[in-house]
Structure formats: C-alpha cells, structure tokens
Amino acid sequence: MTNTEAGAVEIPAAGTYRIDAAQSGLSFKTKHFFGLGPVRGTFRIREGELNVTDPVAGSTATATIDAASIDTGNAGRDRTVRSGxxxxxxxxxxxxxxxxGLEQTGGTWVLHGTLTVRGTSGPLDVTLETATVEGTTLRARGHSRVDRYAFGITAMKGMTGRYLDLVLDLVADRA
Structure with a gap:
C-alpha cells in the first residue's frame, strides 16, 4: 500500500480486471458564462479493462466512454455538447x-495515457487518489484535467470553459 496526498493506493494482485460500467463513472466540472457559472456533469463508461502486472509499473488500462451519455442536468446544453x-x-x-505507462512519483501514482476525443488524440495523465481491493474487486478513484482546445473543440470561447476537471470512480472485477 502506498500513501498519497488524498488517500492510499493498494496494489491489487496481478491479473486482468474488467471495469463494471454500472458501478463506475466519470464526472466533470467546468465553467461557463465567462467563467462565472459552474457546470457539473457525468459521462457513462461503456467498457474497459485493467491489466495489472508484477512489477506494477508495467500495468495497462483501457476505457471507452459513451460520448453521447453526457448529462449536465440541462437538456439543451447536453444537445449542444453532442452536436458538431x-x-x-x-x-x-x-x-x-x-x-x-504507470509511475510513482513522490508517493503519488500517475497513469500516463492517450485520450482520443472526436478523432483527435493527446496525452492525459490520471493521478490516482485511492485504490482498494476487496476480494476480487478493485475500487479506484483518480483525477485529471483536460484542455478541450487540445482536442480541437474550440466553440464558444469565453462562454464555455476551456478546461474540464475530471474525476474517475472505477469499480473493476478480476476476470
């Protein structure tokens, strides 16, 4: 187990873990109206897999998010975000x-990866806050920040926040 600023990361047993989409989620917060108003929302995770290796630094992760599942509690906004x-x-x-790649720096685990949005790929680092193992179930929480401009999504500059702060809550079962 490794302590991080936010909690503890327990290294799971080596093996393949499939993400339980029904129990996992991706939430975000951003700003709108020239940065004055907060916007919170969620996306559904469609599927994913974690392959834990020994040593753990060789572990890999993949995830697919349903882009149309965006839910901010405002149907008009959600339609606009789904649009071109x-x-x-x-x-x-x-x-x-x-x-x-996965690395530990100063007691914090960071999962490096590639995010693909609307056909554009770019780097994304996910900082693990917590990870616990209960039997064959892995529960993890991490956070990251996405710059939408880096993915070519530049509509409504000023009116819509440039950055999305993501929180990933993940439940995965050993295959």
Missing part, C-alpha cells in the same frame, strides 16, 4: 483512453 460544435457524437460515439 463540440463532441459530434453521431460521427464519434466513443471517447477512449489507453494507458502508456
């Missing part, structure tokens, strides 16, 4: 993440 102005979900139904 933002995510263009009819042409790009998935947002994907594939890890490229």
């Amino acid at each position: 102005q933002y995510l263009e979900t009819d042409q790009h139904p998935d947002i994907t993440f594939a890890s490229t």
Whole structure:
C-alpha cells in the first residue's frame, strides 16, 4: 500500500480486471458564462479493462466512454455538447483512453495515457487518489484535467470553459 496526498493506493494482485460500467463513472466540472457559472456533469463508461502486472509499473488500462451519455442536468446544453460544435457524437460515439505507462512519483501514482476525443488524440495523465481491493474487486478513484482546445473543440470561447476537471470512480472485477 502506498500513501498519497488524498488517500492510499493498494496494489491489487496481478491479473486482468474488467471495469463494471454500472458501478463506475466519470464526472466533470467546468465553467461557463465567462467563467462565472459552474457546470457539473457525468459521462457513462461503456467498457474497459485493467491489466495489472508484477512489477506494477508495467500495468495497462483501457476505457471507452459513451460520448453521447453526457448529462449536465440541462437538456439543451447536453444537445449542444453532442452536436458538431463540440463532441459530434453521431460521427464519434466513443471517447477512449489507453494507458502508456504507470509511475510513482513522490508517493503519488500517475497513469500516463492517450485520450482520443472526436478523432483527435493527446496525452492525459490520471493521478490516482485511492485504490482498494476487496476480494476480487478493485475500487479506484483518480483525477485529471483536460484542455478541450487540445482536442480541437474550440466553440464558444469565453462562454464555455476551456478546461474540464475530471474525476474517475472505477469499480473493476478480476476476470
């Protein structure tokens, strides 16, 4: 077990863990109206897999997020985000993440990877806050920040926040 600033990360047994989409989720917060108003929302995780190795630094992770599942509690906003102005979900139904490495720095675990949004890929680091193992179930929480401009999503500059602060709550079962 490794302590982090936010909690503890327990290293699970080596093996394959499949993400339980029904119990996992991706939430975000951003700003709108020239940075004055907060916006919170969620996306559903469609599927994913964690392959834990020994040593753990060789572990990998993949996840697919349902782009059209965005839910901010405002149907009009959600339609706009699904449209060609933002995510263009009819042409790009998935947002994907594939890890490229895992490292521990100063007691904090960081999962490095590639995020693909609307056909554009870029780097994304996910900082693990907690990870616990209960039998064959792995529960983890991590956070990251996405710059939407880096993925070519630049509509409504000023009116819509540039950055999305993500929180990933993950439940995965050993296969």
